Amino acid sequence: MKKNILLTVFSIFCLLLSCKPKTKTSTIEVEQGTVQNSIIQKIAQLKADGYEIVDYHAHLKGGLSMEELLDHSKKTGIDYGVAFNAGVGFPITNDSTLLANYEQYKEYPVYMAMQAEGREWVNMFSKENISTFDYVFTDAMTWTDTQGRRMRLWMPEEVFVDDKDDFMDQLVSQIVGVMTNEPIDLYVNSTFLPKVLQPEYDILWTTERMDKVINSAVANQIAIEINARYKIPSATFIKRAKAAGVKFSMGTNNTGKELGTLDYAIEMIEKCGLEPADFFKPAKK
């Protein structure tokens, strides 16, 4: 009999213990849900105030389907521009693969974007086919330095920094070169630095370097992306660019199914005093 009572007490004790972690998990879930809801409310408020909330830099990557993207769009209120990567080493390398991709997705209620990769793309596709897209963008993350080393700045093993200032000057002249020579509407992953230099972002992006990029964007009428994934450019850069008359886009550059809610870009609207007229808007073709 005593044994039974002990067993019952023990079972109740176990039950209580097993309940505890469950309570913790659900508290975290509730907290995450609350944060998510407050961002969704913020997006709704911005739209009511005349802002168009568009993520112009989404990819169908990591198994993300167009249907899932549209479902996320419905839940969050964010509209989308879906970008297809084209260039050396990417699935789209010529006019026929570029057009096939376009045909496959053109009927969906999203902007269609071409993300041009590397510096070679300018000679790989015809002007007519490029112009079927609603907008074209590129970044300056892939380039060859003065010593002939082709770098992809997001791959630490492909980055060569012998001298930080020399590297920065080369990067800035690459960005200006891209803006001057390539027929793009948007410059994305703006001001991205390789991991080894990221802690010194504010020191290395001097006023002089920022202004070279900003002036080139103005001269070539190219909008600059505020990137939610990398949290760039800095508020200092955005404020300077706004003052010079640059237009902005918001973008995520997702690598997997997670599209997020443009948190950093939305934070910058308030922090930098961005108004609806400060944003890029392509014509839907």
Ligand SMILES: [Zn+2]
């Ligand atoms: Zn991208």
